[in-house]
Amino acid sequence: MDINPVPKKRYNVLQPEWSSHAVIYQVNTRQFSEQGNFEGVRKGLSHIKSLGADIVWLMPVHPIGEKNKKGELGSPYAVKDYLAINPEFGSEEDFKALVDEAHKLSLKVIIDWVPNHSAWDNPLVEQHPEWYAKDYKGDFRPSPWWDWSDIIEFDYEHVGLRKYMINALCYWVEKFDIDGFRCDVAGYVPNDFWQQAVQTLSAIRPVFMLAEWENRDLHENAFNMTYAWSWNETLHELAHGQCSLDRLRKYYSWNERSWPHSAYRMTFVSNHDKNAWDGTQREQFGDALEACIALSVVGEGMPLIHNGQEAGETKRLAFFEHDPIHWQEHEIGNLYRKLIALKKSKAVLGNGEYGARMIQVPNSKMDKVFSFVRCSESEKVFVVINFSNEYLEVTFEEPLFQDEYTQWQHEEKRNFEAGSVCELEPWQFEIWVA
Numbered sequence: 001m002d003i004n005p006v007p008k009k010r011y012n013v014l015q016p017e018w019s020s021h022a023v024i025y026q027v028n029t030r031q032f033s034e035q036g037n038f039e040g041v042r043k044g045l046s047h048i049k050s051l052g053a054d055i056v057w058l059m060p061v062h063p064i065g066e067k068n069k070k071g072e073l074g075s076p077y078a079v080k081d082y083l084a085i086n087p088e089f090g091s092e093e094d095f096k097a098l099v100d101e102a103h104k105l106s107l108k109v110i111i112d113w114v115p116n117h118s119a120w121d122n123p124l125v126e127q128h129p130e131w132y133a134k135d136y137k138g139d140f141r142p143s144p145w146w147d148w149s150d151i152i153e154f155d156y157e158h159v160g161l162r163k164y165m166i167n168a169l170c171y172w173v174e175k176f177d178i179d180g181f182r183c184d185v186a187g188y189v190p191n192d193f194w195q196q197a198v199q200t201l202s203a204i205r206p207v208f209m210l211a212e213w214e215n216r217d218l219h220e221n222a223f224n225m226t227y228a229w230s231w232n233e234t235l236h237e238l239a240h241g242q243c244s245l246d247r248l249r250k251y252y253s254w255n256e257r258s259w260p261h262s263a264y265r266m267t268f269v270s271n272h273d274k275n276a277w278d279g280t281q282r283e284q285f286g287d288a289l290e291a292c293i294a295l296s297v298v299g300e301g302m303p304l305i306h307n308g309q310e311a312g313e314t315k316r317l318a319f320f321e322h323d324p325i326h327w328q329e330h331e332i333g334n335l336y337r338k339l340i341a342l343k344k345s346k347a348v349l350g351n352g353e354y355g356a357r358m359i360q361v362p363n364s365k366m367d368k369v370f371s372f373v374r375c376s377e378s379e380k381v382f383v384v385i386n387f388s389n390e391y392l393e394v395t396f397e398e399p400l401f402q403d404e405y406t407q408w409q410h411e412e413k414r415n416f417e418a419g420s421v422c423e424l425e426p427w428q429f430e431i432w433v434a
Helices: 038-051 092-104 159-176 191-204 229-239 246-258 272-278 281-298 331-345
Strands: 024-027 055-058 108-113 117-119 151-153 180-183 208-211 225-227 264-267 302-306 369-375 380-386 392-394 403-407 413-416 422-424 429-433
Touching: 024 038, 038 055, 038 092, 038 331, 092 108, 092 159, 108 208, 159 191, 191 208, 229 246, 229 264, 229 281, 264 281, 272 281, 272 302, 281 302, 281 331, 281 380, 281 429, 302 331, 369 392, 380 392, 380 403, 380 422
Parallel strands: 024 055, 024 302, 055 108, 108 180, 180 208, 208 225, 225 264, 264 302
Antiparallel strands: 117 151, 369 380, 380 429, 392 422, 403 413, 403 429
């Protein structure tokens, strides 16, 4: 019987060591400070660092189109010039000062890149109309089926467009020393373009690439991290009693068996889209919020903090106007700090292949309680989450959970053994460390 040779490794993106336990923080420059500019962000970098974040993702920094704009200031995702700075935020020197200060704090900076479409009044519209997609009438078109009337789509069949966009990406790395890109609706752009872009960027230096998309093959040659949209959607439905807990287990099964272990999945309870259109973190998750945040940090995936979450995310931020965050000390910020400190203290809680797989611990309330361990020969973290609004007493099966533990916050010691009972308040989570 002939045996086929072992295929070459398909997923070739190598994750940098600095990202092993990294956390990402999203900044909406317009709303982050009262000034609404780069200087306001620069002054807040030490605060971001104090949360335990490692990557600062800046929403688009480019000038915004005037033609067909939405609201008073327009959408940052309607890019008028890919090679310029939005004067609303400051000058090139101000942006460079922000990046330099972040690097002094050992923070990486990635900027939002919007390759799928541009503003109606981007100079490329007149210079290269052939680079744009057309509707059945032959007119420029927004992305079909969306209400994105302030933008028109590109057509990546054109080699000239690809060269322009790759050169523009390189410009920001070379001139401003940024560390990578968050790529808007990345799946609307051909995957082979991303491979071309990253290959060219890597000749300058390694970059960190985040795709706003959920597709494993984007990790093949281009992206370090993709959105865990289905994780977020599942937890949102769980919080509102709209799905069974088995749906969450199916997500983690899919994550383990269908995705490469090297791929980072970005786990989040909020971002600019969720906040603006679906509501604040508390509106979205209610009493389940803290449990969902905990899972985003100690489960598999890289956690995202959306700007203002740590201050309670008290309002839906206006998307097309200046609407500064209401900054305050808040229990959610304290929760993130403690959870991230725990994540960084345990090798098994690392991202991707740097960390350990989640292994399910069967329990006596499988329809309401989610329990798992992440462990190595020298470390074990045991997590139990009550995804219900009921008080529960739960026991566990199989021997993997059995050990001498310390409660993650209160230093309480406990020996979990066969027959041990865990008492859980509604939506309570417990983390035990051995």
